Amino acid sequence: MDFEPSDAQLRFRTEIRQFLAELPPATSAAVHDSGTLHSWSVHRAMAERGWLKAAWPVEQGGQGRDPFEMATLNEEFARAGIPIEGWLISELVAKTLQIVGTEQQRHEVIPAILSGEILMCLGYSEPDSGSDVAAARTRATRDGDGWVIDGQKMFTTMAHEASHVFLLARTNPDVPKHRGLTMFLVPLDAPGVEVRPVHTLGGERTNATFYERVRVPDSARVGEVDGGWDVMMVALAFERQPAAAGHLLHLVDRAIAWARRPDAGGRAPIERPEVRACLARAYTDLEVSRLMGYRMTWLTARDVLPHTQGSLAKLFSSEALMRAASSLVDVVGADGLLAGHGTEAPADGWIEHEFRHSVVTTIYAGTSEIQRGIIAERHLGLPRAQARRASA
Numbered sequence: 001m002d003f004e005p006s007d008a009q010l011r012f013r014t015e016i017r018q019f020l021a022e023l024p025p026a027t028s029a030a031v032h033d034s035g036t037l038h039s040w041s042v043h044r045a046m047a048e049r050g051w052l053k054a055a056w057p058v059e060q061g062g063q064g065r066d067p068f069e070m071a072t073l074n075e076e077f078a079r080a081g082i083p084i085e086g087w088l089i090s091e092l093v094a095k096t097l098q099i100v101g102t103e104q105q106r107h108e109v110i111p112a113i114l115s116g117e118i119l120m121c122l123g124y125s126e127p128d129s130g131s132d133v134a135a136a137r138t139r140a141t142r143d144g145d146g147w148v149i150d151g152q153k154m155f156t157t158m159a160h161e162a163s164h165v166f167l168l169a170r171t172n173p174d175v176p177k178h179r180g181l182t183m184f185l186v187p188l189d190a191p192g193v194e195v196r197p198v199h200t201l202g203g204e205r206t207n208a209t210f211y212e213r214v215r216v217p218d219s220a221r222v223g224e225v226d227g228g229w230d231v232m233m234v235a236l237a238f239e240r241q242p243a244a245a246g247h248l249l250h251l252v253d254r255a256i257a258w259a260r261r262p263d264a265g266g267r268a269p270i271e272r273p274e275v276r277a278c279l280a281r282a283y284t285d286l287e288v289s290r291l292m293g294y295r296m297t298w299l300t301a302r303d304v305l306p307h308t309q310g311s312l313a314k315l316f317s318s319e320a321l322m323r324a325a326s327s328l329v330d331v332v333g334a335d336g337l338l339a340g341h342g343t344e345a346p347a348d349g350w351i352e353h354e355f356r357h358s359v360v361t362t363i364y365a366g367t368s369e370i371q372r373g374i375i376a377e378r379h380l381g382l383p384r385a386q387a388r389r390a391s392a
């Protein structure tokens with residue numbers, strides 16, 4: 001593999017850096033402090049530049065940029081600390097629809113997502129089914145030529161901003177749990193939908209969403225009836241990414257800047273060996289996370305869905321982020337727990353922020369334990385874990 005950025009990547013990087021440099025300086029802190037890792041003004045500005053569909057073929061109105069250029073876009077936004085989760089979630093739904101959607105969904109829903117007209121969120125988890133997501137109990141029942149949805153979802157991140165939820169529902173309770181699920185695109189302004197905020201330790205706002213006799217037409221169904229698990233597998237392959245690598249890049253950059261700045265006594269933290277050791281470890285983990293990301297980019301460029309590679313990258317990068325934030329708090333000392341951007345907190349408060357937030361990255365898109373199980377069983381071919389006996 002050639003690690004040198006191509007001319008196209010370099011040109012795109014310059015364009016992106018210029019765009020980011022022109023954003024109001026407080027954008028990053030404001031978006032993080034809002035708890036909603038999506039900024040409508042950034043999203044619309046990206047839409048104007050055609051970046052929401054930058055990866056899509058020119059025939060579909062896109063810019064035909066290759067996966068390496070798209071990796072550059074993700075890295076530059078991460079370096080600047082500008083979260084674009086609204087777009088990332090919406091695009092993963094668009095990519096899933098491209099593979100499993102109907103003609104109508106490909107011709108109407110995908111362009112609406114890629115123009116920024118509609119925003120998606122993911123409705124898989126429920127109060128009693130997170131890791132075991134196939135145990136979902138939210139029901140979709142046939143009603144004439146449509147469906148009626150009743151139930152509750154938990155952690156529906158972005159539901160308070162999104163127009164639609166990509167919702168996993170039970171359509172058949174009489175078959176093994178994985179076989180009785182169907183996926184739907186449900187408009188969040190439909191009568192019977194309620195969104196309630198949930199604020200997390202990591203500072204992110206997510207939501208509990210409630211569905212009471214919500215009617216959707218059959219055209220809202222994605223994939224076959226009772227074929228929702230297959231749709232989920234495609235969507236999860238797009239979701240499991242070394243996403244935490246972006247947060248790690250941002251944290252390492254900010255921590256290095258902090259370590260170089262002399263304190264009141266004229267001594268820079270970088271002069272302390274434990275600070276240098278901590279930064280070197282974090283930087284090495286960052287480099288490994290990036291390499292895992294490049295490997296996924298390479299697979300994507302070959303039209304391969306990166307199933308277990310995504311689990312490896314997600315597991316490593318989220319745990320590396322947690323390690324880095326935790327050891328930075330240790331080397332900074334008590335001040336490492338000072339919070340708030342634009343205050344006296346070291347590294348502008350990003351160390352404290354990531355100390356809380358990094359933990360959450362090991363939970364969503366499948367916890368670390370679940371990723372380890374996938375790697376053990378599907379990547380290494382080890383025997384399936386035995387269910388624990390009730391008496392154990």
Ligand SMILES: Cc1cc2nc3c(=O)[nH]c(=O)nc-3n(C[C@H](O)[C@H](O)[C@H](O)COP(=O)(O)OP(=O)(O)OC[C@H]3O[C@@H](n4cnc5c(N)ncnc54)[C@H](O)[C@@H]3O)c2cc1C
Nearest residue numbers: 122123124125129130131155156157363364365366367369
């Ligand atoms: C901030 C945040 C945002 C989120 N956003 C979304 C979203 O947008 N959409 C969405 O659908 N979901 C979302 N989630 C939900 C997330 O995917 C789940 O929290 C996650 O899958 C874990 O499920 P759970 O919380 O029910 O925990 P549980 O599944 O109850 O797990 C509890 C503990 O048991 C462990 N465990 C469970 N099963 C096993 C097993 N088989 N082997 C070993 N250990 C196991 C877990 O690792 C965990 O440590 C979000 C979660 C958070 C925290």
